[in-house]
Amino acid sequence: MLFPTFEFFYFFTLVLILNWSLKRWPIAWRLFLLLSSYYFYSVWDINFLLILVAISVFNFFSALLIDKTILGLRKFLLFIAVLVNLLALGFFKYYDFFRVSTELLLRKFGFLATLPLLEIILPLGLSFYVFRAISYNIDVYRRKIAATFSLLDFLIYISFFPQILSGPVARAGDFLAQLKDGGAKKIENFYHHLTLIFLGLFKKLVISSYLVLSITDDVFAVPENHSQLVLLLAVFAYSIVIYFDFSGYSDMAIGFAGLLGFKTPINFDTPYLSSNIKDFWRRWHISISDWMRDYVYIPLGGNRKGLIRKYFNLMIVMFLVGLWHGTNHFIIWGAINGIALIIFNLYQDIKDRSFIINIKPVEKWREDIFKFFGGFFTFIFVSFSWIFFRSESTENSIKFLKSLFDFSKNSEPFKIHILILLFIGFFVFLFEKQIIKKLTNIQQRLPAPLLILFSVLVMILILKLGPDIIPPFIYFNF
Amino acid sequence: MENHNLKSGDKTPNFTSPKLAILVFVFIITLVPFYESKRVVIWETQREAQGDNVFRAGVLKYASVAEIVKKKFGLSNFFDKEHDFWLALKKSPILLEETGTLGVIDGNEKEKKIENLLEKPEEEKQKEELIKPVQSLQTRLEPPFRILILGDSFIAVGGGVGNPLESELLKYKEVAVKRLGKVSSGLSRPDYFNWNLTAQELISQFNPNTAIMMFGSNDNQGLVTSDGKVISYGKEGWNEEYSKRVSDFLEIFEKNNITVFWIGLPVMKEKYFSERAQNLNAIYETEVKNHKNSYFVPTWDLLDDGQGNYAAYLPDEKGQYKLARVSDGIHLQFFGGRIIVKEVIKKAEEKIKLKIK
Numbered sequence: 001m002l003f004p005t006f007e008f009f010y011f012f013t014l015v016l017i018l019n020w021s022l023k024r025w026p027i028a029w030r031l032f033l034l035l036s037s038y039y040f041y042s043v044w045d046i047n048f049l050l051i052l053v054a055i056s057v058f059n060f061f062s063a064l065l066i067d068k069t070i071l072g073l074r075k076f077l078l079f080i081a082v083l084v085n086l087l088a089l090g091f092f093k094y095y096d097f098f099r100v101s102t103e104l105l106l107r108k109f110g111f112l113a114t115l116p117l118l119e120i121i122l123p124l125g126l127s128f129y130v131f132r133a134i135s136y137n138i139d140v141y142r143r144k145i146a147a148t149f150s151l152l153d154f155l156i157y158i159s160f161f162p163q164i165l166s167g168p169v170a171r172a173g174d175f176l177a178q179l180k181d182g183g184a185k186k187i188e189n190f191y192h193h194l195t196l197i198f199l200g201l202f203k204k205l206v207i208s209s210y211l212v213l214s215i216t217d218d219v220f221a222v223p224e225n226h227s228q229l230v231l232l233l234a235v236f237a238y239s240i241v242i243y244f245d246f247s248g249y250s251d252m253a254i255g256f257a258g259l260l261g262f263k264t265p266i267n268f269d270t271p272y273l274s275s276n277i278k279d280f281w282r283r284w285h286i287s288i289s290d291w292m293r294d295y296v297y298i299p300l301g302g303n304r305k306g307l308i309r310k311y312f313n314l315m316i317v318m319f320l321v322g323l324w325h326g327t328n329h330f331i332i333w334g335a336i337n338g339i340a341l342i343i344f345n346l347y348q349d350i351k352d353r354s355f356i357i358n359i360k361p362v363e364k365w366r367e368d369i370f371k372f373f374g375g376f377f378t379f380i381f382v383s384f385s386w387i388f389f390r391s392e393s394t395e396n397s398i399k400f401l402k403s404l405f406d407f408s409k410n411s412e413p414f415k416i417h418i419l420i421l422l423f424i425g426f427f428v429f430l431f432e433k434q435i436i437k438k439l440t441n442i443q444q445r446l447p448a449p450l451l452i453l454f455s456v457l458v459m460i461l462i463l464k465l466g467p468d469i470i471p472p473f474i475y476f477n478f
Numbered sequence: 479m480e481n482h483n484l485k486s487g488d489k490t491p492n493f494t495s496p497k498l499a500i501l502v503f504v505f506i507i508t509l510v511p512f513y514e515s516k517r518v519v520i521w522e523t524q525r526e527a528q529g530d531n532v533f534r535a536g537v538l539k540y541a542s543v544a545e546i547v548k549k550k551f552g553l554s555n556f557f558d559k560e561h562d563f564w565l566a567l568k569k570s571p572i573l574l575e576e577t578g579t580l581g582v583i584d585g586n587e588k589e590k591k592i593e594n595l596l597e598k599p600e601e602e603k604q605k606e607e608l609i610k611p612v613q614s615l616q617t618r619l620e621p622p623f624r625i626l627i628l629g630d631s632f633i634a635v636g637g638g639v640g641n642p643l644e645s646e647l648l649k650y651k652e653v654a655v656k657r658l659g660k661v662s663s664g665l666s667r668p669d670y671f672n673w674n675l676t677a678q679e680l681i682s683q684f685n686p687n688t689a690i691m692m693f694g695s696n697d698n699q700g701l702v703t704s705d706g707k708v709i710s711y712g713k714e715g716w717n718e719e720y721s722k723r724v725s726d727f728l729e730i731f732e733k734n735n736i737t738v739f740w741i742g743l744p745v746m747k748e749k750y751f752s753e754r755a756q757n758l759n760a761i762y763e764t765e766v767k768n769h770k771n772s773y774f775v776p777t778w779d780l781l782d783d784g785q786g787n788y789a790a791y792l793p794d795e796k797g798q799y800k801l802a803r804v805s806d807g808i809h810l811q812f813f814g815g816r817i818i819v820k821e822v823i824k825k826a827e828e829k830i831k832l833k834i835k
Contacts, residue, residue: 006511006518006541007533013503020496043531096801103798114799119790121805190494194502217634218657221641224648225655259499392812448498452505459510464564468521468670469662 001043003252004201004470011040012256015161019260026182033156033179040161041124048123055088056158059133060151063140067147078141082134089130092122097327125165127324127478129158131291136172138295145173153179162257166249166475168267168287175262184261191443193258195436196251198458203248204473205466207425211237212245212471215418220390223400227412231404237418238390239383240425243272245474246285265290272382272429275374277340278348280382288324292317307349311342325389325478329397333388340381511537515544516561520670524662524696619687619737619830622652626684626736627659628677629692631809634659638810639692639741642819650832656684664697665723677730688830689731690822692741694762695808698754711754717761724765728772738772739826741818744781747788747807775825777818781810792817 001008015036022029042049062081066074090098099115106113136157140147148154157175158164178184187193219226219234226234250267257264265287274280281289297317303310315338322334362370391397403409428435443451511518518541522534548554625647627633633640640659647655658680663671673693680686700710701719709716731738740762743755759778766774781802783789788807791799792814802814810818826832 001531001533006507006522006537007531009503009507009510010533010537013500013507016496016503017500020500100798100800107798117791117799119801119805186493187496187499188491188493190492190499194499217636218641221635222644222648222657225644261496444492448501451498452502455502456505456509456513459506460513463510463514463517465568467568468517469524471661 001040002470002472003249003256004204004466011036016259023182023185027152029182030152030156030179034152034159037156037159037161037164041159041164044124045121047121051088051092051123051126052129052159052164053155055085055130055133056155057151058084059136059158060148060154063137063147063154064149066137067140074141078137081137085130085134085137089126092120092126094327095120122477124476128167128169129164131169131288132158132172135169135291135295139172145176148172148176160257160262162253162260162262163264166246166253166473166478168250168253168265169291170265170287174265178262187259187261188263189258191440192436193255194443194455195439196255196258198439198455198462199436200248200251200255201459201462203244203251203428205462205470207421207428208241208244208248209467209470211241211418211421211425213467214415214421216241216390217471220387220396220400221392223396223403226403227409228404228406230412230414231400233414233418233422235383235387235404237422237425238386239272239379240422240429242386242389242474243268243429244425249473249475270429270432272379273375274378275371277337277344277378277381280378281337281341288321292321296320311345314338314341314345329388329391329394332394332397333385336385336388340385511541512544512547513557515541515548516557519545520667523699524667524670618828621650621831621833622654623650623688623830623832624684624686625653625655626680626686626689627655627657627691628673628680628689629659629741630663630695631659631661632692632695632741633657634661636809637661638804638812638815639818642812642815643690643822646819646823647832649835651835653832656680656686662696664693664695665720665727666697666699666701669702674727674730677727681730681734681736686736688737688739688826690739690741690826692743694743694755694758697758698751717757720758721761721765724761725768728765728769732769732771735771737829738766738769739822739829740766740772740774741822742774742776742778744777744810744814744818745786745788747790747803751808752788773825773829775822777821780817780821781814 001011018032018036019029022032038049038052041052059081062077062084066077066081069077095118099117102115103113136145136154139145153176154172156179157170157172160170160175163170215230215234216238219230220238223231223234247268254264254266267285267287269283269286271280271284274283297313300313300316301309302313315335318334318338318341319331320334321337322331325333387400388394388397391400443454446454518537522538522541545554548557627640627643627647629640631637635641637659640657644655644657647653658676660671660676663673665673668674697720698711700708701716701723702708703719709719728738728740742759742762746752746755756778759776763774763776766772779786781789781792783792788803790801790803792802793799794813800813801811802817803809804811823832
């Protein structure tokens with residue numbers, strides 16, 4: 001059940017009605033939340049549900065053990081808990097890559113070994129909910145939160161349907177508190193959440209899906225068959241696609257959860273308006289960046305163990321960000337971003353030191369120009385780094401770059417609507433916050449019958465403008 | 479308590495009764511699918527399902543009832559026109575939905591293309607037809623080749639055949655390729671995607687002399703005949719109607735003197751789907767034989783386990799097993815796609831002279 005389908009809207013309406021009607025009976029309400037999440041998830045594949053339940057139950061007990069065990073063993077128990085989660089993730093995500101590489105390596109040394117062929121299907125959302133489970137164990141270990149005694153609450157936290165497939169990765173402390181005493185009694189910021197649902201649908205159906213179908217899929221698959229201009233357009237089109245696809249999904253996730261009375265951490269904060277790469281990574285896929293900061297970067301020593309160690313830690317984090325998405329070209333993508341982060345940090349560190357000697361305030365206009373060009377180059381850099389992210393293989397990424405700089409190529413016609421969509425895309429990401437505010441205000445001022453009419457018309461218009469078949473969300477692959 | 483960016487937009491939160499939200503959603507799910515009933519029916523039946531469920535069935539049922547209600551009250555005409563209006567709008571250069579890849583054309587070919595686009599006098603066309611070698615002569619056609627690749631999700635990016643084939647063909651001299659793969663399409667549902675019209679458009683735009691196509695993965699469903707009769711799959715008359723469609727489609731290429739290579743469907747994981755694929759393959763093979771310069775490329779045996787069964791993993795040249803199929807049991811991984819591409823090139827080389835760059 002994808003968010004932008006009628007079947008999901010039917011499902012959600014039923015959940016919405018029962019969610020608010022059952023609140024008088026907190027246990028029934030929470031049971032209902034769990035069952036609806038499990039139903040939502042099992043529609044994809046019933047086997048996925050078994051894995052979800054197994055991982056949830058394991059983490060419920062591992063956190064309880066960590067919480068209640070005496071000092072010495074806690075670290076060991078945490079190690080086991082994290083290891084089991086990572087092994088589960090690694091098994092489903094990287095087994096075949098591991099099998100092929102190991103067999104090749106063994107063959108080099110003369111061993112003709114074959115590891116078992118397991119046709120493994122990556123359970124949807126596994127990377128997201130395993131991260132949720134790991135953060136819970138670590139938070140309990142750090143005594144930030146106490147392990148919950150309610151298995152039901154914990155199962156809801158791991159499986160909550162608006163967030164299970166692609167996040168945002170909520171923290172247990174924030175989420176579990178919202179389940180207490182029947183949760184919220186009214187909808188907070190209803191108009192804002194409704195706007196996010198509409199905006200998310202628009203981003204996915206009207207902008208992202210069209211660009212995927214009309215340029216990025218084909219151009220990234222066979223870059224050598226395209227002219228330089230079309231390749232360049234595809235680079236920027238993909239920047240729009242990945243942002244609109246993923247942030248559109250996140251907007252809808254936040255919106256749907258909001259209508260059920262839940263607050264969700266934001267995942268994107270107008271990232272393409274960042275003035276530098278460090279700023280970008282603070283504003284892009286925030287729930288994962290924060291996760292990496294809190295559970296990898298800081299435990300590694302963060303910036304407290306000298307500059308060299310800081311740069312090393314940054315590189316490790318970005319390598320892991322790449323690996324979390326997949327192997328090969330994803331790792332290169334992570335590494336490129338890691339190098340950029342190191343260069344920027346190096347520049348900042350040098351600047352900070354020279355600043356002490358030369359205390360001369362920078363004029364405002366100079367700062368603004370710096371910010372503008374910084375933002376411009378950050379966007380260009382990020383867009384080009386997506387080439388490694390989007391390509392199907394490292395080989396294809398290289399092919400793409402070669403074709404992009406192959407000046408012997410001739411022109412190729414392209415359709416004007418791609419330019420129009422790109423323009424709309426740029427406009428939306430430049431003024432996203434203002435658009436959300438404006439739309440929210442409009443809806444807030446409408447009396448109920450007009451609000452209903454407005455919502456129905458907006459939905460019809462989005463569907464009319466959308467393609468007849470929607471490509472799946474990009475982040476469902478991770 | 480930690481608070482990780484739990485921003486909810488406005489600085490001063492406002493609270494609304496859930497009743498309003500429920501009301502909005504009840505109206506959305508009542509009015510939107512009613513208004514969009516035609517689209518709902520097409521959408522819900524054509525897209526690849528992520529499992530059947532009661533909600534999907536409910537939406538379909540509701541939309542079908544809406545269609546009947548519209549007909550009863552004489553509203554069908556309005557909604558059909560409105561539906562066509564949006565389709566036409568999206569077909570216009572401003573919002574064109576279907577785009578394949580356009581071959582990068584070098585200088586000489588570009589001139590040729592312009593020449594070809596100019597309407598040739600009828601006499602000249604007839605003369606060309608006489609000169610053009612036909613199947614029976616068994617001569618291999620000389621380059622340049624303008625190759626059109628078209629088909630369903632197997633040809634679209636992600637299906638496994640289309641883009642590896644496009645890449646492979648570009649390795650040959652004097653070859654320009656244009657590919658169009660449309661997910662969930664086929665010859666069964668021209669109301670969803672009309673391949674006959676699209677093929678004609680593509681032929682006039684790209685002017686190909688060779689076409690490679692693959693269809694069928696969405697075609698095992700009911701057909702609506704030109705006189706409005708519905709024939710369910712497996713019922714009497716289905717094979718005849720479908721054969722006619724395949725024949726009509728091939729005729730478009732035959733009329734334009736385009737050499738056709740029709741890629742057959744590979745063995746499928748689900749038994750019932752495999753049986754249907756076999757039936758379709760038999761139709762393609764027969765129809766291809768009935769058309770000049772058309773050839774069938776069977777792929778069934780290429781992807782089985784050697785005993786006619788489905789195999790997710792297949793050995794490469796060095797004997798190492800690699801994943802060939804996607805978990806849906808239909809589509810292909812990169813490795814599986816390469817096996818089919820190799821076979822297509824082999825078959826094509828028997829008929830057209832491909833010279834490696």
